[in-house]
Amino acid sequence: xxxxxxxxxxxxxxxxxxxxxxxxxxxxxxxxxxxxxxxxxxxxxxxxxxxxxxxxxxxxxxxxxxxxxxxxxxxxxxxxxxxxxxxxxxxxxxxxxxxxxxxxxxxxxxxxxxxxxxxxxxxxxxxxxxxxxxxxxxxxxxxxxxxxxxxxxxxxxxxxxxxxxxxxxxxxxxxxxxxxxxxxxxxxxxxxxxxxxxxxxxxxxxxxxxxxxxxxxxxxxxxxxxxxxxxxxxxxxxxxxxxxxxxxxxxxxxxxxxxxxxxxxxxxxxxxxxxxxxxxxxxxxxxxxxxxxxxxxxxxxxxxxxxxxxxxxxxxxxx
Amino acid sequence: xxxxxxxxxxxxxxxxxxxxxxxxxxxxxxxxxxxxxxxxxxxxxxxxxxxxxxxxxxxxxxxxxxxxxxxxxxxxxxxxxxxxxxxxxxxxxxxxxxxxxxxxxxxxxxxxxxxxxxxxxxxxxxxxxxxxxxxxxxxxxxxxxxxxxxxxxxxxxxxxxxxxxxxxxxxxxxxxxxxxxxxxxxxxxxxxxxxxxxxxxxxxxxxxxxxxxxxxxxxxxxxxxxxxxxxxxxxxxxxxxxxxxxxxxxxxxxxxxxxxxxxxxxxxxxxxxxxxxxxxxxxxxxxxxxxxxxxxxxxxxxxxxxxxxxxxxxxxxxxxxxxxxxxxxxxxxxxxxxxxxxxxxxxxxxx
Numbered sequence: 283x284x285x286x287x288x289x290x291x292x293x294x295x296x297x298x299x300x301x302x303x304x305x306x307x308x309x310x311x312x313x314x315x316x317x318x319x320x321x322x323x324x325x326x327x328x329x330x331x332x333x334x335x336x337x338x339x340x341x342x343x344x345x346x347x348x349x350x351x352x353x354x355x356x357x358x359x360x361x362x363x364x365x366x367x368x369x370x371x372x373x374x375x376x377x378x379x380x381x382x383x384x385x386x387x388x389x390x391x392x393x394x395x396x397x398x399x400x401x402x403x404x405x406x407x408x409x410x411x412x413x414x415x416x417x418x419x420x421x422x423x424x425x426x427x428x429x430x431x432x433x434x435x436x437x438x439x440x441x442x443x444x445x446x447x448x449x450x451x452x453x454x455x456x457x458x459x460x461x462x463x464x465x466x467x468x469x470x471x472x473x474x475x476x477x478x479x480x481x482x483x484x485x486x487x488x489x490x491x492x493x494x495x496x497x498x499x500x501x502x503x504x505x506x507x508x509x510x511x512x513x514x515x516x517x518x519x520x521x522x523x524x525x526x527x528x529x530x531x532x533x534x535x536x537x538x539x540x541x542x543x544x545x546x547x548x549x550x551x552x553x554x555x556x557x558x559x560x561x562x563x564x565x566x567x568x569x570x571x572x573x574x575x576x577x578x579x580x581x582x583x584x585x586x587x588x589x590x591x592x593x594x595x596x597x598x599x600x601x
Numbered sequence: 602x603x604x605x606x607x608x609x610x611x612x613x614x615x616x617x618x619x620x621x622x623x624x625x626x627x628x629x630x631x632x633x634x635x636x637x638x639x640x641x642x643x644x645x646x647x648x649x650x651x652x653x654x655x656x657x658x659x660x661x662x663x664x665x666x667x668x669x670x671x672x673x674x675x676x677x678x679x680x681x682x683x684x685x686x687x688x689x690x691x692x693x694x695x696x697x698x699x700x701x702x703x704x705x706x707x708x709x710x711x712x713x714x715x716x717x718x719x720x721x722x723x724x725x726x727x728x729x730x731x732x733x734x735x736x737x738x739x740x741x742x743x744x745x746x747x748x749x750x751x752x753x754x755x756x757x758x759x760x761x762x763x764x765x766x767x768x769x770x771x772x773x774x775x776x777x778x779x780x781x782x783x784x785x786x787x788x789x790x791x792x793x794x795x796x797x798x799x800x801x802x803x804x805x806x807x808x809x810x811x812x813x814x815x816x817x818x819x820x821x822x823x824x825x826x827x828x829x830x831x832x833x834x835x836x837x838x839x840x841x842x843x844x845x846x847x848x849x850x851x852x853x854x855x856x857x858x859x860x861x862x863x864x865x866x867x868x869x870x871x872x873x874x875x876x877x878x879x880x881x882x883x884x885x886x887x888x889x890x891x892x893x894x895x896x897x898x899x900x901x902x903x904x905x906x907x908x909x910x911x912x913x914x915x916x917x918x919x920x921x922x923x924x925x926x927x928x929x930x931x932x933x934x935x936x937x938x939x940x941x942x943x944x945x946x947x948x949x950x951x952x
Contacts, residue, residue, distance in 0.1 A: 322753060370947045375693050375753055376894065380943050383891060387936025390929035395645055398927060514757045521751065559773065565765035572758045580748045 288546045294426040294539060296546075301538020302437050303328065303496035308516035308534045309441045310488025312527045315520060316448060317481035318461035318474075318590040322378020323363050324489050325513025326385030329506075331356040331493030333389050336504040337396055339406045339497075348406070349433070349494040356490015357483050359385060364479040371594035382513075390506055397504075405503045409433065433499035440491065444484075445527040457481050461588035464595045474595045489513070511568065518575040524586035533574070541567045619950075623897055626945045630895070631909065634938040641930045652920050659919020660912050668802035670908070670915045672873065675803075676701070676865040676885040677907035678810040681892035682817040682900060683861030687854040689821060689898050690833040694855060696741060696756030697862040698886025699763030700734040704863020705870050706767050707733030709877045712789040712870070713775055719792035726793070727867055734863015735856045737763060742855025746848035752855070760886070771877045786877035795872045804872035811904075813861070818900030830854065862886060883914075891939050897946075910935065 307324055314321045321327075331352035339348025359381065366377040397404055409431035417428040448454040459467035460477045468474050496512070497504060519537060523530030548563040639649035660670045680697045687694045694700075708730035712722060740759060744750035775786035795804040821827035832840035833850055841847050869881045892910055896902030917931030 366943070370944060372943060372947045373691075375691075376943065379693070379695060379753070379890060380894070380939050383887070384936035384940045387929070387932040387934070391641060391645075391927065391933035394927035394929045511757070511761055514754055517751075518754050518758065521754075559769045561765040561769040561772075565762045568758045568761040572755055572762075575754060576744060576748065576750050579750045 284550065288543070288550055291422060291425055293542050293546060295430075297539030297542035298426060298430065298434065298535065299500055299538075300541050300545075301535045302434060303492040303500070304512045304516050304519065304538065305531050305534030306437055306441060306492035306495060307489040307513055308519040308523070308530045309444050309527045310485035310492070311516055312520045312523065312525055312530045313444055313448060313457065313488070314478075314481045314485035315591055316461045316525055316588055317457045317478045318464060318588055318593065318595070319363070319367050319478050319482055320374045320378070320592040321360075321363055321367070321482060321485055322375060322517065323359060323381030323385070324378075324485075324516055325509060325511065326382040327356045327359045327486055327489035328493040328496070328509045328513045329382075329389055330359055330385045331490035332497045332508050333393055333504055334490075335494035336406065336497045337392075340404055345406075345409060345498050348498045349491070352494030352497070353487050353490040356486040356488070356493065358486070359490075360482045360484070360486020361479075363486070364482040367594065368475050368478045368482070371596070374592050374594070386506075393504065393506065403503060403505075406498065408502050409499055431499050433495045437491070437495055440488065441527070441531045444488065445531070448527055453477075453480075458588075460595070461590055464590050468595070468597060478595070489516075492516075515567065515571045518571040521587075522574040522578045524578065524582070525588060526586075537567070537570070537574075540570060622949045623946065626942060626949050627895070627897070627902075629945065630938055630942045633941050634913075634934050637937045638930060638934045641933055642926060645926050645930060647924055647926045652924050652926060655923035656916030656920045659923070660916035664800045665802055666915065666919075668798070668800075670911045671801070671803040671807050673915055674907045674911035675806045675810045675872070676869055676882070677889050677892050677910055678904055679813060679865040679868070680858075680862045680885060680889035681896060681903040681907050682813055683858035684889055684893040685896060685898040685900065685903050686817060686821050686830065687858040688834075688893055690830040690850065690854045691837075692742075692745070692833075692851050692854040692858075693753045694738065694741065694756050694858045695753055695890060696738065696759050696763075696886070697858065697889055698882060698884070699756075699760035700737050700859040700862035701866035701869075701882050701886050702763050702767040703737040703866070704730035704734035704860075705866030705877060705881050706770055707863070708867030709786060709789065709870055710770075710775065712793055713787055719790060722790070723793050723871065726871070727864065730863040730867030731860040732863070734866065735860035737863070738855040738859015739852060741859075742852040745855070746851040767877070768879075775877060777876065784878060788876045789871065793871055794875055795868070804868075806868040806872040809864075809868065814900050814904050821900065826853075862889075888914075888935070891935055894939055895942055 307328055311321060311324050334355035335348040335352030338351030339345050342348070363377060363381060366372050366381070367374050411429055412432050412435075414428040418424045420428070448457060456467060456472045456477045459472060460474045460481070464474045467477070493509065496508065501508065515537070516534070519534050520530050523533045544563040544566045548560050551558065635653070638653070642649045642652045658666070660666050680701065684694060684697060708726035711726040711729045715722060715725065737759065741752050741756045744755055745752040771784065771786045777785050777787045795806055797804045798807070821830060829840065829845045829850055832843065832845055833847055837847055865885065866881060870877065874881055888910060892903055892906045895909070896904070896906035913931050913934060917928050920926055920930070921928040
């Protein structure tokens with residue numbers, strides 16, 4: 283096995299690409315959880331947005347329209363989650379599971395309705411790589427970070443702005459208050475329900491953008507299992523990143539590189555007759571997500587979890 | 602992730618009026634499911650009346666059709682019962698799909714590798730499947746009970762792991778080498794396959810499923826165990842103060858729901874497939890979540906919901922074949938239905 287080739291620069295280039303959809307969703311989820319809402323509908327948001335972005339780009343022949351459709355559907359599902367978790371105050375775990383089931387059903391139907399007549403499975407064109415002048419010339423780093431497609435750069439900027447929004451703006455302060463001590467936030471005149479709703483819409487937008495990046499920026503076709511549990515992995519990564527969007531984002535990028543590593547080892551080790559079965563490599567990302575989540579949960583000295591996470595806010599009811 | 606304040610308030614002993622309202626919501630939900638189905642058929646470019654006609658005749662129109670419906674309901678009932686019980690304790694196991702495959706794999710390994718009398722073999726394989734599903738579920742249960750690791754995510758992630766373990770097993774050690782593609786195991790001995798009911802073509806697994814309904818209903822409604830599960834779901838802190846060993850109870854709930862999913866897996870094997878392949882489950886582990894929620898986490902409700910979902914699935918297949926309409930209409934109906942029941946159930950409680 284040629285380790286130099288496996289561990290070469292290509293590993294990091296493809297790792298970044300693999301990581302981005304999950305990383306975006308994870309950052310969005312971190313934001314909504316910091317506001318106190320456990321959004322388990324993330325996988326549904328990504329899947330719905332993936333189809334919307336695919337259909338948008340396919341029919342409008344425009345990647346921009348595709349991305350906007352994806353973000354739009356993500357926001358819509360975020361609104362549905364807000365209706366259930368913020369206003370109806372039903373169990374947030376059930377809400378998430380129901381949203382995933384609902385979106386899976388609607389997506390399966392929509393996909394069949396839209397693309398059943400096409401004989402070959404449809405594809406959309408891939409985006410060109412844009413080399414950033416100056417930075418793109420930096421050895422190694424230039425190829426990994428500054429010679430990607432345009433969605434990659436937008437993703438980076440968006441993910442970092444979420445971190446800024448959470449820690450450096452008044453709205454971010456409200457969000458953290460709504461998740462940490464909703465009664466206190468309410469007592470100084472912050473509408474907890476409103477803040478949580480906005481946080482969920484933003485989470486939907488990020489997850490929707492993640493779904494769009496997956497389709498428009500990477501895979502260029504759609505299948506009903508295209509998200510392959512990325513939304514769930516993202517939730518695990520939020521726990522791993524201790525609810526800090528910056529750490530969550532970094533963790534997700536590392537996770538993407540590990541994922542790329544297993545794909546490359548799998549490819550280099552000779553397919554179905556290799557000593558280590560390829561299923562072991564396929565299972566690795568899921569095992570890894572589980573392991574990092576367990577380690578993060580077990581080793582947390584002081585819980586970083588927002589105190590009001592998962593608890594619907596009711597005015598005047600103290601915990 | 603303990604939420605002392607339950608959003609999904611599960612009244613342990615609900616008054617008559619509340620029960621009637623709940624039943625009303627379910628009936629309304631079934632009506633809405635048909636309306637939604639009609640609209641979806643129109644969107645798909647079909648005519649709802651003949652579409653529904655083939656749905657009914659394909660699932661209820663002949664003994665064979667009814668047999669197919671009941672066959673489909675078997676795994677949904679068995680898994681749904683376990684999930685309903687776990688959900689009552691607010692232990693959200695969404696890993697039943699993986700537990701099913703692990704159960705089938707354990708049971709199947711016994712059937713393929715052990716040589717003894719067929720009755721003993723069948724009993725051993727069922728026991729192995731239950732043990733396999735239980736242990737797979739317990740991974741989640743132990744993590745949740747002792748370190749408060751979120752069981753929704755861990756159980757979901759383990760689904761993928763389970764399916765890769767299963768795929769490996771049927772590709773290498775248990776593979777049928779004569780098969781063109783190695784995507785199935787060797788076939789199990791004919792003598793270990795479950796017989797079918799004459800005329801109806803439903804295997805004897807239906808009796809296991811039906812026997813489990815009152816059993817789980819009794820356990821959850823009339824025993825101290827069931828009462829403790831209700832307490833755990835309603836307020837885990839209070840349950841702990843009242844002397845309930847909540848860690849143990851959480852592990853029990855994961856064990857029972859995992860074990861039942863494993864049992865459903867081996868029943869699919871000996872009742873239908875006759876070999877290990879991916880056809881053992883048509884997403885039953887996930888559909889059973891819908892069944893548990895639609896059944897309002899009650900054993901009898903699970904039975905009715907499983908029959909209704911089986912009706913939708915079998916009828917949907919018939920509709921798809923007869924009228925050339927997409928089968929995914931059924932998936933969309935199920936999604937709308939479960940969302941409606943959640944919202945309407947909530948609204949009916951406040952008004």
